[in-house]
Amino acid sequence: MRRAGLRGRGKPGTTGHSERDRYDELRGAGVSRSEAAAQVGVHVRTAQDWDKGIRKIGNSRLHPDGRTIDYNTGVITVRDSAGEPSLARLEARLHPRFLTLTEREQIADLHRDGASLREIGRRLGRAASTIKREVDSYSVRGAYRPHQAHRTWAAARSRPKASKPATSGPLRDYVAGKLALQWSPEQICHALLIDHPDDEVMRVSTETIYQAIYVQARGGLRREVADALRTGRTRRKPHRSPEQRTSPFTDEMVMISERPAEVADRAVPGHWEGDLIVGTGSASAIVTLVERSTRYVLLGHLPGGHTAEEVRDVLVPLIGSLPQHLRGSLTWDQGCEMAAHKQFTVATDVPVYFCDPHSPWQRGSNENTNGLLRQYFPKGTDLSVHSAEDLELVAHRLNGRPRKTLGWKTPAERLRDLLTVD
Structure with missing residues (x-):
């Protein structure tokens, strides 16, 4: 009918x-x-x-530009059964910057009548370079054929293709292997440039890896999502700044505003940022120290509590294990666990500077590191079950990861360079 x-x-x-x-x-x-x-x-x-001119066909939707999207599988089809661009794709209303079939027919008529490229452009409201590119690209033996040009152009338009991580091969194996080591997608992207400098096949963008993990239609790495990223999320989430809750610190403190300028610009190594990550019920904790220049991480074991004396007794040997030229200063928040900061300074000769209240960005490197550590020590878990050897292994892993801020060098490599300088 x-x-x-x-x-x-x-x-x-x-x-x-x-x-x-x-x-x-x-x-x-x-x-x-x-x-x-x-x-x-x-x-x-x-x-x-x-x-929008979309027609529903079963579990699929036919778009005006000829795309048919199956929302169960994510498969996108843009051609008809004969392999040619669909009629809907040929007749689709696109952005005004694209030439329409009617305009191509006008180009053919005017070109056949001997009109110049500039004259054709003026009549169509197009640049002369657009007309020249069109005529040069789609002319056969000197004759411009508008309908053949339109079909060729429609067939050459961007078409969906399989995501790189969804295709079996060395690239997918490389990405999956690095995700298993808790590398971030951005770290993997840049490591490919270093490990395979001359192999253009071994290239994938950070966003492509994220889509392979999170987006069902792109697929490819769904099974690795639980272990791939430190957050363990199954869907993407905007970044939010964590709130830093600290107790008022009543003892005399040296504030961060009095810290030397050489600490702020990270030009001189040996200046550290510190904090605690706390376990269930605040019954256990881990001391985290990050060197501002190299991002090198040191972890201290606090299985039974985190009083000021306990924190002091862990910090003193941690800092004492460093050579003298790497004992510059320590920046901490105003938590009561640093009530013994003067005793720490006397024992190590390392001054302590305190951040302003509710200003975690003043210890940005340490905050970032604490986020990375939560991949290994999730919130709400008992940290006393981890031994000192476990902490040493985690620190070794973090110090062996390439960092964007270090030019994709590892913290361990940067610290080694400092220790070997004559």
Whole structure:
């Protein structure tokens, strides 16, 4: 009936107009989408598809540009069964910067009549370079053929392809292997440039790796999502700055505003940032120290508590294990665990500077490191079950990861360079 140009009778009890026709009439009369959908009796998502010219076919949606998207599998089809661009793709309404079939026909007529490229451009409202590129690209034996040009252009438009991590091969194995070592997608992306400098096949962007993990339609690394990223999330989430809750520190302190300028610009190594990560019920903790210049990490074991004396007794041997030229200063927040800071300074000759209240960004390197450590020591868990050897292994892993801020060198390599300088 439709091929013969006949319209269906519609649902029983209607006036003969389909829901779509009734919806188009309401929209043409200025009725809003939600109101028109309610009057017709369809979901607002269906109305949105109608406004965009999208047709629903089973579990798929046919877009005006010829794309057919299966929302169960994420598969996108853009060609017909004969392998040619679909009619919808050829007749799709695209961005005004693209030439339409009508414009190509005008180009052919004017070019055949001997009009110059500039004249054709003026009549079509296009740049002469656009006309020249079109004629040069799609002319056969000196003759510009508009319909063949349009079909060739439609077939050459960007088409979806399989994600690189979703395709078996050395690239996928490399990415999966580094994710198993808790490398971030950005670290993997840059490591590929170093490990395979001449192999263009071994290239993948950071966003592609994230999509392979999170986006179902891209796929490829879903099984690794639990262990791949330190957050362990199954969906993407915007970054949010963590809130730093600290208790008032009543003892005399030297504030960060009095810290030497050489500490702030990270030019001189040996200046450290410190904090605690706390276990369940604040019954256990781990001391975390980060060197500001190299991002080298030291961890201290506090299985039984984190009083000021206990923290002091862990910090003193940690700092004491360093050579003298790497004992510059220590920056801490105003937590009561540093009440014995003067005793620490006397024992190590390392001054302690305190951040302003609720200003975690003043210890940015340490905050970032604490976030990385939560991959190994999740919040809400008992930290006393981890031994000193476990902490040493975790510190070794963090110090062996390449860092963007270090030019993709590792903290261990940067510290080694400092220790071997004559």
